[in-house]
Amino acid sequence: MSAGGSDRFGAGTKAQFPLLERQVHGRPIVYLDSAASSQKPRSVLDAMNSYYETINANVHRGAYEIAAQATEAMEGARAEVARFVNAPSPDEIVFTKNVTEAINLVARAWGGANLGPGDAVVITEMEHHANIVPWHIMSAEKGFELRWVGVGADGQLDLSNLDRLLDGAKLLGVTAMSNVLGTLNPIRRLAEAAHDAGALILVDAAQYVPHLPTDVQALGADFLGFTGHKMCGPTGIGVLWARAELLEAMPPFLGGGEMILDVRKDGFLPNHIPHKFEAGTPPIAEIVGLGAAVRYLDGLGMDQVREHEVSLTAYALRTLEERYGSDLAVHGPAEPACRGGVLSMSFRDIHPHDLSQVLDDRGVCVRAGHHCAKPLMRHLGVPATARASLYVYNDTSDVDALADALGVAGDFFSR
């Protein structure tokens, strides 16, 4: 057994992902950008194709056989997704386009009804722009205050003044895992602090649900968003989970078909949850694909996925340290058990774009840029980083390929 974990991962899982069979620039692809988007296993692609080939029809209200089957496939996937994150009911699973839309839904529908002058929303310096900009927009419209939890030198949230920040706040918005630092935030503790202060908590779980066993009830969350394409599912499908009574009390987000019980010339009656928030024809094939992705991850076992990633992250941190020492900085917590497999690197004085260009020449796919986290980049004092991120199909050979390619880049720019 390698340091990368059991045979169920790495080479064993790679074979289930058709894209990972291809080559780039004449070399086997080394895909290390799953924090941006994961690859898709054959079972997910097959489920979506099968949907289109056998039961494609618009959902709900169709009396004919395949429309009923399409509806059943969609609602079955909703139930599987609910179970995957231990939601008390499938009615609490609202399908959105992605986490960005999930957070915008909360900001617009809940925030529009509940926030005004004198109120405050607290977010953190390590948020993705998706959990910053919607609050900027609503703050400008509604006149509430936006407050920030800082980040310490150790890559952890600075919670020393949390009580003061939460005083009078109505919502705490926080990422469960930083897409730049890999930091796993103490959601349970933050939820308790928010609730003690009379605030709700919204969790951006885009980087969490794909990588760790998720129990929305144990986390103590009120709102939690995640997205299909980072968890072996297709693009175009995300989830907002929220406690039923919150969804019941919120006004609708988008208006149109499907989200109504009745429409008259003088008004409309909104549908029950979750349909109240799902205007228009939903992305049915993508929902079916997300259901298949959840089954795939369940088959691997989320505890085992986490174990594999902790082990591989430890191997990566150790390997990079041994090979490059102080020439290479990996931002974020040093302890693998406190972080996810997201390695944001600064290597010598090589600009991340140049670094990723040379890595690409070796078939190694990493992401260079600000990772949609400009406030955090300013805090770190870097314009950008090169980020390698790990998932179920990665193993020690991928880490070794990354380490080798870094050596090539180092040689190239010291010519």
Next chain:
Amino acid sequence: MAGLEDLYREIILDHYRNPRNRGELEVPPAVQAVGFNPLCGDEVIVYLEVRDGVIAEVSTSGQGCSISQSSASMMSTAVKGRTVAEVRRLVRAFKHMMSIHGTGIGGTGDDLDDEGGNGNGHGDVKLGDLEALQGVVKFPVRIKCATLSWNTLVQALDETFA
């Protein structure tokens, strides 16, 4: 297939390691323009002083990748001492070279065609060392790195004659 040597020509790396005309100029008499590449956070600041229709002084500062920073350095050496009219022609020729259209790879270029309408966009403008940057076109995501300082130069020229 485009290799790294097409992108990172020796002269480009030389300008990256030893940037020419690097620094700031006093404003005024110089004007200052700032250019950003929002994709990667690159930033180029161009300082420009025009006297009697000639680029008397030019310098650049900022931060970014080897392509954006070396292109800024090469731009400064290419325009210093030239007339504003010559520089505007040079900008057009450079941007034409940096368009996918300009090198015949395919796709649509932007509105960079030479006013002379001779088709190749260069007219009789000699690009010299700047031609080393042509390889960047084979890496479309990097084109904006190479053109950042040139667009910022145009901002500085516009500022000068505003």
